[in-house]
Amino acid sequence: MAGLSRSDVEHVAHLARLGMTAEELDRLQGELNHILEQYMKLAELDTETIPPTAQTIELENILRDDVPTPSLSQAAVLGNAPAREGEFVIVPPILGGDAG
C-alpha cells in the first residue's frame, strides 16, 4: 500500500478537526508513514475466519430500575461553558448567516 501523501494528511487533519501549520503537517506525514509501516506486519496473519474482539470481558446487558434521580444542577453544567448568556450556552452558528 502506498503511503500517505501530503494531501492525504491534510484531508485526515480536516476530518479530525485539527488545525495545523505547514511544518506540523510536514512532520506528521513522515511520522505517520513510519507508524503505518509497523501496521503492515498484521498482513502476515490470515484472519479470514477469526472473529473480531471489541470487548474482552464479556458482560450480558445489565438492566437497572428506571428511577428518577437528580441530575447536575444547571449552574454546575453551565459553569464550564466558555461562552454563555443567562441559562444558555452560546454555540457557534452552524447554519450560516447571522449568529442571531
Place this chain on the structure above:
Amino acid sequence: MDTDLTRLLAREMAALLRSGETTSRALAEAHLEVAQRQNHALNAWLVIDREGALRQADAADAVLASARRDGPAALVALHPLHGIPVGLKDLISVEGGQCTAGSRILAGYRAPYDAHIVERLRAAGAVFLGKTNMDEFAMGSSNEYSAYGPVSNPWDLDTVPGGSSGGSAAAVAAYHVPLSLGTDTGGSIRQPAALCGVVGMKPTYGRVSRYGIVAFASSLDQIGPFARDVRDAAALLHAVAGRDARDSTSAPVPVEDELLHLPDGDDEAVAWLRGKRLGLPREYFVAGMDPDVERRIHESVTFLVDAGAAVEEVSLPHTDYGLATYYIVAPAEASANLARYDGVRYGLSRRLEGGDFIADYLATRGEGFGAEVKRRVMLGTYALSAGYYDAFYLKAQKVRTLIKRDFDEIFASGIDALVAPTSPSVAFRFGAKTSDPVAMYLADACTLPVNMAGLPGISIPCGLSEGLPVGLQLIGPAWSELMLFRAARAFEGLTAAATWRGLEPAQLAEADDPAGPTPAERAAALAGSA
C-alpha cells in the same frame, strides 16, 4: 516522636493513627512539606492542595477521636485508608477541582462531580494531597508529553519516570505520598512503577469503575494503585474496586476481603509459591532488550524456582503483533473519545471572527492538543476512515482475538501466572525517545498485550541495573488480582533481605535543592548537549 512519617508504609501509618501516636493532620503536613519542597525538582504534582488536604485530615482526626471514645471495635471498623494521604492522577474528577488530563485543552476546567473512585476514597476517609502530572490524555511512556512539563525520576533526575502515570509513580517513590492512583491503557501504571521502583497494578478490565475519569481508549483503560509495597497496593485496590452502575463496563464480580489480609510473615507469603506453575513467555524477551534487565528477570525466576514454584518456558506466539494492533485500536478509540473537545461546552475555546464553526474547531483543537495527541487522533481518524476500516481497524480487532486466545490457552493449560519483564529497559534520559514515536511505543511492548486481552498485571521491584530500578511483571487470568498480589507478596518475601530493598531513590537529596534545575531545564540541557 522522631520518626519521619513519610518513610512509613500506609498500613504503618494506619496503626499509628489507631494507637493515637500520630494524627492524620501530622501525616498530611509531613507529606505536604516534602511534596512542596521537591516539586520544583520533580514536577510530579500539577496541584498540591494544602488547604483541602488539611481540611480532610482534620475531619479524619475527628472521626478517629470519636471512634476512640467508642472503643476498640470502632477503631478496627475504620477503613485501612482512613486518614492516609493519597495522590490522584490529574484525569480523575474531584468536584470543584481542576482535571487537566495533562492537556492545555482542559486548562481552567473544573470538575462538576466526583469520580466513583473519589467517592469511595472519601467514604474510606482518605486524604487527597493533590493531582499528579501525566502524559497528555495518558498518551505516552515517559511523561514528556505533558503540557505542563516533564517529571524527573527520583533515582536519576536526568531520566524519565515512565508514563503516562509518571507523576503518580514518582510521588510514591519520593515519599510524597504512600499511595496514588493512575490509569493503564497500554502500560501506564506498570511501566512507570517499574522505572520508579514501586509496585503498580493494572486490574482486570471492568474491575474498577471509570465514572468520572477522562477517557482515552475505552476498551482498554483501567484504574489501578501505586504503592511502596504489595500489601499497601492491595488495600488501595480493595478501596476502589467493584461494580458501579454508572460505568456499564464495570463488572458485578465480588472484590475479595482477603486483599486486606495478605500474609504479614515473609515465610508464610513465600510458602504460597510451592507447587504453583509459572510461565515464562519467550516472546517477552524481545530483541533490543537491555541485557542487564534480562539478567535481573532471570535471577528473579531462579528465586521463584528455589522457593518451590515450577517455572516453564511458554509461548504467546502473537505477542509480536501486539504493538501494531494496539496502535490501531487505541488511537481509533481515542479519536472518537477526543471528539468531545469542541470548545463549546467546556475547555479551551477559540471563536474566530467570521462565524465558520469548522474553523473554530480547527483552531481550538489545533491549539489545545499537543503533538502526540495529534499524532494519535490522526492515526485513529485514518484507521477508521472510509476505505481503510477493514484493512486497519477490523484487521486489528481480529488480531486482538488471536492475542487474547494466546493468553486463554496458556491459562487453560494450568499455568497460574506469567512472569515477564515490565519494561525492556530501565529509566531512559529525557529526549532519548521523543524524536521517534515508534521507539517510544516500544517502551510498552511487554505491557500492552495484557491490556489487549483485558487481563490483570502487576509490576514489582526486582532489583537495580546500574543503579536504576527493574520491574518484574506478573500476569494472571481475568479476576485473579488476589492471586497476583499473593504471588507478588511471595516475591517480596523472597527478596526481603536483598540489599536493594533497603535503598532509597538515589537523588532525593538533589531533589531537595530549591536552586537546582527543573525537569524541563534538565531536558533542555540534555537536548542541547545531544
